Amino acid sequence: MKKAVYPGSFDPVTYGHIDVIKRSAEIFDELIVAVVDNKMKTPLFSVEERVKMLEEVVKDYPNVRLDSFSGLFTDYTKANNIHVSVRGLRAITDFEYELQIAQTNKILSDGQLETMFLTTSLQYSYLSSSAVREIAMYNGDLSKCVPDFVKENLDRKFGRL
Ligand code: ADP
Numbered sequence: 001m002k003k004a005v006y007p008g009s010f011d012p013v014t015y016g017h018i019d020v021i022k023r024s025a026e027i028f029d030e031l032i033v034a035v036v037d038n039k040m041k042t043p044l045f046s047v048e049e050r051v052k053m054l055e056e057v058v059k060d061y062p063n064v065r066l067d068s069f070s071g072l073f074t075d076y077t078k079a080n081n082i083h084v085s086v087r088g089l090r091a092i093t094d095f096e097y098e099l100q101i102a103q104t105n106k107i108l109s110d111g112q113l114e115t116m117f118l119t120t121s122l123q124y125s126y127l128s129s130s131a132v133r134e135i136a137m138y139n140g141d142l143s144k145c146v147p148d149f150v151k152e153n154l155d156r157k158f159g160r161l
């Protein structure tokens with residue numbers, strides 16, 4: 001049984017993340033989408049809020065479950081006996097950052113954690129959570145970026161609902 005984890009901030013989840021989740025769920029028997037509780041960053045949404053939005057996204061995928069973690073990712077994967085991490089690549093700028101993380105995780109896990117990359121579907125290559133947060137702040141059109149329920153959460157955050 002092949003198990004993988006897709007870690008990320010998901011602040012908030014976008015169609016780009018959803019595409020990676022769908023495609024990974026078809027490759028692996030079990031996929032854990034793990035929300036990072038990063039103490040070094042101040043997110044727009046709390047971990048609980050991010051998990052809740054993701055729950056809505058994965059509700060029709062029986063082999064996908066949600067989790068969250070803080071601390072070192074490799075401590076999380078070791079504790080949960082996970083040997084594959086999935087990440088998405090949008091552009092060359094992602095590559096440099098992701099390569100460094102993948103190699104660091106390989107070392108920290110004593111060679112036990114592989115990172116697999118899915119290249120973005122072209123229609124989502126421009127999409128990032130930070131762009132979504134900025135568009136939402138100015139009440140721009142998010143219809144091609146996030147599902148309606150995420151847009152509602154953003155409207156609430158920015159005091160429009
Ligand atoms: P982080 O804050 O850890 O970079 P994100 O929540 O931004 O995490 O993203 C998690 C993962 O999803 C990263 O590997 C990122 O490259 C990938 N990702 C984000 N947006 C897209 C997209 N539009 N297409 C493909 N992968 C994406």
